[in-house]
Amino acid sequence: MKKIITLLIILTFGVLNAAVITSWDFEAQNTNPSTGSGSLSLIGGVTSDNFNTGYADTGYAWSTTSYPAQGTNNRVAGMYVEVSSVGYSSISISWAIRHSNTSANRAVLYYTLDRTVAAPVWVEAGIFNAASGDLWVDGSFDGSSITGMNSNPNLAFKLVSSFANAANTAYMPSKSTSTYAATGKWRYDNIVVSGTPLTPYLQITASLQPFYAAAGYLSSLQSYQISAQHLTGELIVTAPQYFVLRLEGDELFASQLSLLPRSGTINRTIQVLFQPVISGDFSGNIVHSGGGIETQNLAVYASTILPEPSSYPSGFAVNGITYYQAYLNWTDATGSTLPDGYLIKGSKISADEIVAPVDGVPEEDKKLTKNVAYGIQTKLIFELNEAHPYYFKIYPYTNSGTAIDYKADTGVPQLSFNTSAGPVGSVLSVGDLAFVEYACDSPDKFAFVLLTDVLENTKINFTDKAWTGTAFAETEEVYEWRGVARLYLRGEVIHVVEGTLQDNEGISNPDFEGFSNDGDQIIAFQGYITQPTFLAAFSTTSWLTGGIPGNNSSYLPEPLQQGVNALGFVTEIDNGYYSATQSGTVADIRQAINDPGNWTRANSLSGLSYPAWDFQMNSLNTPQLEIVWVDDTNIRLSWQDVADAGSYKIYASDNPYASFPSDWTVLVNGTTALYLNINTMGQTKRFYRVIAYN
Known part of the structure; x- marks a missing residue:
């Protein structure tokens, strides 16, 4: 379940009455605030005259003198107040001044909203006049209408002496019968900056x-x-x-x-x-x-455990379909809970045959089951059968292991497609491959070298079933290898390894496993298991010469021959590889591989280091073909024997420019003769080729 927390918090305290922000009463006979924080200073040349009797003749007040000479520095000299009003509104200031008889009778209040700038803007707030000398005069200013004063950390005031005559050119004495003098004194007391506390x-x-x-x-x-x-x-x-x-x-x-x-x-x-x-x-x-x-x-x-994803991915589609692979694509799921990955499951039967995953049960990758991380948005599905329908569904999930949580309700994205038919592969002959390595210890594996070029989509079957002498036993498995995507050249080594598909080495199915370390065999053939054409074989122990085959023994099928195109060992050893020459003619290499004396074997994989194969097989010359007319309906093809050739294939085509060998017909697949008689009845024109093999 999704939790959404929407929280709106507004705290408002009740409206409070005005309170003192900062004040100075000078009872300590210094200029430190008696309440709050702030600072006082004198400006315009004014100096301190110590602390004398305070307001109403009680306590102390701050006496000042050295005011400007007559007719000079109008509204410059006096007292400067710095204070912060942060947390307060409706700011006001009040004070009391005792004017001596010869001091200026007029004081002017200014304020600035930002004292920190180089040239503060000073605004006149009020004019305050003394009616006579040697008396205390109260003054105040209500700044509650000035919003800029509210919660202002840079607020400042100044109270300065001012000209007061009609011409605004001279200071007037506080006592009308006295004469203004710069030595006159202003005595300050009870300076209070107050405001209404703001509610944080x-x-x-x-x-x-x-x-x-x-x-x-x-x-x-x-x-x-x-x-x-x-x-x-x-x-x-x-x-x-x-x-x-x-x-x-x-x-x-x-x-x-x-x-x-x-x-x-x-x-x-x-x-x-x-x-x-x-x-x-x-x-x-x-x-x-x-x-x-x-x-x-x-x-x-x-x-640490996510709920199931909020939604499915969109745009689940397929492209790049061939006879052996296809690309599945999608756009990542969106929503409040994104997947950690996707499980793709497929079927060759129908979409209904796809079993939905179960929460808490992760599924391992298989041929038609794939796990894909979030953000990838594409997956190659490989090892597909040609000309076959496929069905896929995609399930987003969160977490992993026993905490995995799949989204598998209604609306699971699905798709289907058909693979195409592949090209026709090679029809191989006895001895066209040889086994070069094997392992009975995990991971089970075997490898074979091609002793002839192999066309794209050639299929070779491998089985560890026992040969009874007339048929394969019922138990054990058949593994099909397909040479997809390209031509495979003689000398290439193909690896079939349990749980691993080798890059660019074709595909094999099902996964190879169960190769017994108590004795076992691999037999290579083409065609159906009931009508096999044998190509090669090897056994980790001796081939039977009598008795009934068991799970770990087999007869060697005819026409395979030990030491020629098949391999067997006197004693069973779990793992091994061919360790002799990798260069020479095909016939020489085939014979060397099938000689047990050319193998290195061990009962532990830790004692073996499998080779990096590099077979170099000598090329054969092209046979020189000659066509001789025999009679009206027969011709004879003949050719000279090619050194090191073991056999010859004869091809025919009505089009000399047809792709060779895929679009040519094989007339004879492996003959040791140096001629071939052909009946030409009903043929107007035909072309022939002879290829030597070793």
Whole structure:
């Protein structure tokens, strides 16, 4: 079942009354804030005159002097206040000034919303006049309508002396009968910056699905958004065990993030990964704390076991069909749970014969059963029978082993196709191949060398059935090798190995196995098992000369001969290979291979090193053909004997340009004679070729 977690968290505290952000009462006789944080300084040449009696003749206040000379530095000299209003709105400032008789009677308040820039923009906030000297004058400014002051870390004020005559050219004394003097004093007290506390809040917007990853691996990346305002400090985001976090755009993950707000605000995307080190199901909370908010949790769920895939792949189709292979193609499945892979299952009978896989039971690759990783989207199906129908279905799955979970409900994609008929292969003769290696120990195997060129799609049968003298025994298997896709040249070695298909060496079916280490044989033939044409044979022990064959013994079929085109050993040894010359005429090599004295054998594979085969077989000259007229209905083909030739094949065709040898007719397949009489009755024109073999 799919879990989707959508979480929207908005915390709102109740509206609070105005509160002191920062204040200075100077009772400690210094300029440090008595409440909050901030700083005071003097500007325009003003200097401190120590701390004297405070407001209402109680406590202390900060006395200042050295104001500008008459007629100079208008609105420059005074006091400068730096403060942060982060977490507050409706900002206001208040103060009290005691004007000495000769000090300037007018003070002007300015504010700036960003004191950090090179040239701050100062805005006049108010003008405040003293009615007489040596009296305290209260002043205040309500900035609640100025939204830029709200939650501002860079707020600043300045309170400066100002010209006050009608011409705006001179300072006026606080006492009308006195004369303005730069030595006049302003004494500051009870400076208070206040505001209404803002409620820190956090909004989390998440649509997280359950996380999945095998132990030691990473899950898919998921993300969620946070939006916070009026924070009073860092926001700390902490992941539960086996989860890690990072901000979108960052490279590294961590189990905890510390996010510094800007003007109390954070708007970021957080990315989450699940990286388990053990298997199981996991749940927990991503914890958001600090910055003045109430702790908020975002629940996460994870498992090392995925549910079944959300959907099937699409576009399941076939192309590249030949007589022995086809390519299956598809587009990967999509959805919330993606597959780890696909199981392709086939049948030669019908789609209904394909048995659906069972959860928890992985299936091994076979001829018509293939596992394909997610993302591959194509699979070559090889070793197909020619001119035959095939049916396939594809099942996406997650996990592996006993946790494998297949999607096998309704709507399984399926397809069918027919392979084409292949070309006609070679008809071989006795001795056209010889066995060069074998192994009874796992993996079972044998190998043979071709002693003649073999046409594409040539079929050779191999069996470990015993020959009774007149027929094959009922037990054991028949294995067919097909030389697909190309011409196979003499001297090539073909390997048939249990559980392994060799590249570019044709195909064989079924899988070769069960080669007994108590004695066994391989017999090569073409045609039907009831009417075989024998080509070659070998036995790991002696061929029978009497008695009844068993599971580990056999007669040597006629016309095969030990030491000529068949091989047998006096004693059974489990594994072996031909270890003599690989160059010479075909006849010489055939005879050498079938000589037991030219083999290396051992009862353990660890004691053997099979060769990298490189047979070099001498070419034979082309026979010089002569046609002699005998009478009106007969001709004689004759040719000179070719050195090292063992036999001759005679071909005929009505078209001299027909592809040879596939489109020529074999008149005689292996004769030792040097002539052939042919009846030409009913023929107008025909062409002949003679090929020598050894």
